[in-house]
Amino acid sequence: MIGVLTVPLATGPGLLTRIGASVLQVVAVGVGGPLLLGLMGKIRARAEGRIGPPIIQGLLDLRKLVRKEAIRAEHTSAVAALAPLVLVASAAVAAAVTPLVTTRPVIGGGADAFAVVYLLLMGSVALALGGLDAGTAFGGMGSSRAMTIGAISEPALLVAVLALAVQAHTSNLPGIVTASLSHPEWLASPERLLALAALVVVVIAETGRIPVDNPSTHLELTMIHEAMILEYAGPDLALVTVGEAMRLGLLLGLVANLFFPWGIAVSGGGFALLVGLVVLGAKTAAIAVLVALVEVSTAKLRLFRVPELLAGGFVLAAVAVTTGLVTR
Amino acid sequence: MSTAAYLIGLGIASAAALLGAVLPARRRLLGAAVLSSAACLAALAGAGDVLVSGHAFSLHTAQVLPLTGVDLSLDPLGAIFVVTTAVVGLAVSCYSVGYGAHQTPSRTATAMLPAFLTTLLLVPAAASLATFMVAWELMALASLLALLTEHRRRRETRDAAQWYAVMTHIGAAAILLGLVLLAAHAGGQSFAAIAAHRRHLSVPLASVVFLLTLFGFASKAGAVPLHVWLPRAHPEAPSPVSALMSGAMVNLGIYGILRVGEDLLGGGELWWWLVVAALGVVSAVFGALHAAASTDTKRLLAYSTVDNIGLVLIGVGAAGALAAGGEQALAGLVLLAALFHLVNHALFKGCLFLGAGAVQHAAGTRDLDRLGGIARKMPATAVLFGIGALSISALPGLNGFASEWLLLEGLLHGFASHSAVTEAALLAGVATLAITGGLTATAFVKALGVGFLGQPRSEGAGDAREVGPSMLAGMGLLAGGCVVLGVVPGVVLPALDRATTAGLAAGAPRAVLPGLGLALASVRGAIDPALLVGGLLVGIVVIWGALRLVPRSADLRSPRRAAAWGCGRELQTARMEITATSFAEPLQRVFADVLRPDHDLEVTHTAESRYFPEAISFHQRVDDAIERVVYRPVMAAVTWWGRLARRVPNGSVHRYLAFGFAALVLVLVVLA
Structure with a gap:
């Protein structure tokens, strides 16, 4: 079986093609993330009987923010300036190595599931430190809450990833995706479904959606993410917004490809990449619509009920690993 | 050559202790520090040679100790501990010059730091029962005296020393009992004779010996429930001593478990190693939770040591269990990961303790609730402490990530072992690694964000000044190590591989392929941190460049400064900032069952009506449950x-x- 799983990391398409494919993925996530957010906003508005802003509103907002004057809170250090850059860079590297459009991203040695988890952690830590930098009550409270939720959602993410890695005998993400392509029966296996359930909980928590956090609130008592980034304005805020959108796009794309890998480009040709891109867009849009519908129909949880939801996700992931071991 | 260098190192270190005791006050600090640094370099050369060549050395002399003489032998397993101690010792020696500059420490204090260092270098080379126990006890005494440096000024120091003395001596008694039992049955007290006789040992006797020594070594390593001395002793000791204790001494507990369990007893039973792994799971979770709730910088670091030693114990336990099941290749991989994490922990925890000491030195407090704004006052210290904090949070590109990734890979591939009990232990290990990862990141975002960013919360923090070059050099050495091992971990892995092979009774094949990154030899898995770091740097430069290209009225490099949002109020004071206690509050509430915080709320009402409080006082303490x-x-x-x-x-x-x-x-x- 190991022979089937071997992905030719050193051979295959040339280095330039692979760098091109990775850049394509980063651009796709960078543009697609805000579009997905716009789509979710639109679905939500329609469900509530409003027309809502256009789907490209997110991109228009970014254009506006980028052109604004740079302005920062007094007494902030270099951390506040670096945090948005690190957030976007870490999301971009994660997008470059994750099999989204193609199974052959450039950094073969970096395309590791655990590495992607820790790259996401890097963005969270950067934002939390940025929230503490201005020394305001809101920023600190937001950082504290975000880190608390992250501290409980990260284990669930890691163990869910482990469930998939145990099944494929590797933590190499392209390896997991290609193995799923050649073993379609895995996709309906109990451990996959349990891991999927756990990952959905994690994605909702990591991207700050209802019922964990309300992205459109500015009410002091309930803000999590918004409190943390309250001091950012202009280009900095544009970076934070695009970074968060990229994380959403990346996680949705990852979930889509881990549980429904068909359509991803396995060869390096331009046409395959185009097909991969279109299919990725369709898959993530479908998940985004589902998430938006769930958001419309549920209320936000109280902050201290969120850990229970996340602990549930963690248990699901642990059960997924156990099931995989037992049914092997 | 390695023998000579190592022995010269021991000699110079002892001379440093002697000089510290006899030189006049003005000279003794510098004299002891220079000699200690030289001793560390010599020991580094000797042990490094053993690691690189893979050839152990041994020597016996009938002198020094009556009846038994002294046996010294350094194999790659011991050498890795000597190298780690020497690196931390070098940084600490350098740092101690600046640390003691404002108030020259007493003769005993100056002498005890090199003496402690000598014993730390000696223990991994001890090759007979008598030599080992003498070295072990000397280490306990030297560290106890070094810990007592500030006993005149602080009552807590005496309490901490009492706890430490009792715990360490109960542990030593258990080790002595175990090893004497072993030696009596082997008919010889040298480790070589005991190891040669291990086939004739009955399983119950071997198990008793293992459990006795495990108790002793786990108390030195700070594993839960024997960790209670750590959160008391580490904060009360002077920072150079805390750094040595946490970066070098607790490691020797792990060394002892490996030396006795794998070398002297030959691997033994599966359940021994499951006990070790269980100790690791409990320690890691308990330590990480308390670190996330602590508000005293050094107490936080001490609990984080309990956490990291727990992770190492998980690795050691899993490796032992896999080896007992006949999976030598997987066992080698997991043990390699555990030892790599141990080395990394010594680097970042040493750096963090030295950084915490620098802040305490400059701001007069180590209470996070009274710090803040240190990054603007002490930028270099902040950067170095930050590197340590981000390393321990396992961010890619720093050494904590490299070893945690290796440990995760080892545990993941261990699932191929087809032993249900081992698999359950591995799953518990991965879950623990996952849980402690998030908690550690929270704890160190708190230490860095609340302690170093924002506004100063006390006058001392406001008046803090950057520390001198010798202290920065000490921290910088360790922080540099964190970065190098994080970007190109491949440079040390071959040496660690030799230590792993020596550390397992049945030996193990090579676990990693040569190269600068991490590529596993026996199973499929590879990652190149340098590529990730390169990608991040390119990403930051490209984004920054792209933003600069956008036409705008003012320059991006000098943004306008404006007051932070204060809900419409003009005034924003440090009292409105979040404190470390508040930062940890949500997590503490989530894990209240384990942490069991004590709350004390007193409301004084006005005389006229009980609807109007006059004063509210709130106290909270998180004691060790x-x-x-x-x-x-x-x-x-x-x-x-x-x-x-x-x-x-x-x-x-x-x-x-x-x-x-x-x-x-x-x-x-x-x-x-």
Whole structure:
């Protein structure tokens, strides 16, 4: 079986093609993330009987923010300036190595599931430190809450990833995706479904959606993410917004490809990449619509009920690993 | 060559201790530090040669210790501990010059730091029971005296020393008992003789020996529930001593478990290693939770040591279990990961303790609730502490990530072992790694964000000034190590591979492929941190460049400064900032069942109406639940027993004569 799983990391398409494919993925996530957010906003508005802003509103907002004057809170250090850059860079590297459009991203040695988890952690830590930098009550409270939720959602993410890695005998993400392509029966296996359930909980928590956090609130008592980034304005805020959108796009794309890998480009040709891109867009849009519908129909949880939801996700992931071991 | 270099290192270190005791006050600090640094370099050369060549050395002399003589032998397993100690020792020696500059420490304090260092370098080379126990006890005494440096000024120091002395001596007694049992059955006290005799040992006896020594070594390593001395001793010791304790001494507990379990007893039973892994799981979770809730910088670091030693124990336990199941290749991989994490922990925890000491030195407090704004006052210290904090949070590109990734890979591939019990242990290990990862990141975002960013919360923090170059150099050495091992971990892995092979009874094949990154040899898995770091740097430069290209009225490099949002109020003071206590509050509430915080809320009402409070005071303490549940009852019982026994001798000569007579009769009866 190991022979089937071997992905030719050193051979295959040339280095330039692979760098091109990775850049394509980063651009796709960078543009697609805000579009997905716009789509979710639109679905939500329609469900509530409003027309809502256009789907490209997110991109228009970014254009506006980028052109604004740079302005920062007094007494902030270099951390506040670096945090948005690190957030976007870490999301971009994660997008470059994750099999989204193609199974052959450039950094073969970096395309590791655990590495992607820790790259996401890097963005969270950067934002939390940025929230503490201005020394305001809101920023600190937001950082504290975000880190608390992250501290409980990260284990669930890691163990869910482990469930998939145990099944494929590797933590190499392209390896997991290609193995799923050649073993379609895995996709309906109990451990996959349990891991999927756990990952959905994690994605909702990591991207700050209802019922964990309300992205459109500015009410002091309930803000999590918004409190943390309250001091950012202009280009900095544009970076934070695009970074968060990229994380959403990346996680949705990852979930889509881990549980429904068909359509991803396995060869390096331009046409395959185009097909991969279109299919990725369709898959993530479908998940985004589902998430938006769930958001419309549920209320936000109280902050201290969120850990229970996340602990549930963690248990699901642990059960997924156990099931995989037992049914092997 | 390695023998000579190592012995010269030991000699210079002892000389440094001597000089620290006899030189006049103005010279002794510098003299001891220079000699200690030289000793560390010599020991580094000697042990490094053993690691690179893979050839152990051994020597015996009938001198020094009566009856038994001294046996010294350094194999790659011991050498890795000597190298780690030497690197941390070098940084600490350098740092101690600046640390003691404002108030010259006493002769004893100056002498004890090099003495402690000498014993730390000596223990991994001890090759017989007598030599080992003497070195171990000397280490305990030297560290105890070094810990007591500030006993005149602080009562807590004496308390901490008492806890440490009791724990370390109970541990030493257990180790001595275990090793004596072993030596008595082997008919020789040198480790070589004991190891040669291990096939003739019965399983129950071997198990008793393992459990006794495990108790002793786990108490030195700070594994839960034997960790109680750590969160007391580490904060109270001077920072160079804390760094040595946390970066070098606790490692020797792990060394002892490996030396006895794998070398002297030959791997033994599966369940031994499951016990070790279980200790690791409990320690890691408990330590990480308390680190996330602590508000004292050094207490936080001490609990984080408990956490990291737990992760190493998980690795050691999993490796032992896999080896006992005949999976040598997987065992080698997991042990490699555990030892790599141990080395990394020494680097970042040493750096963090030295950084915490620098802040305490400059701001006069280590209470996070009274710090803040340090990054603007002490930028270099902030950067170096930051590197340590981000390393321990396992961010890619720093060494904590490299070893945690390796450990995760080892545990993941261990699932191929087809032993249900081992698999359950591996799953528990991965889950623990996952849980502690998030908690550690929270704890260190708190330490860095609340302690170093924002506004100063006390006058001391506001008046803090950057520390001198020698202290920065000490921290910089360790922080540099964190970065190098994080970007190109491949440079040290071959040497660690040799230590791993020596550390497992049945040996192990090479676990990693040569190269600068991490590429596993026996199973499929590879990652190149340098590529990730390169990608991140390129990403930051590209984004920054792209933003600069956008036309705008003012320059991006000098943004306009404006007041932070204060809900419409103009005034924003440091009292409105979040504190470390508040930062940890949500997590503490989530894990209240384990942490069991004590709250004390007092509301004084105005005389006119109880709807208007006049003053509210709130106190919160997070005590160690294990200390309260396990240790306090035992201590109470011992006190009770002591009181009871005190009634027996009441001062009456008649009674004492009666005791003497009864004893004599008893002896005669036994002899007859």
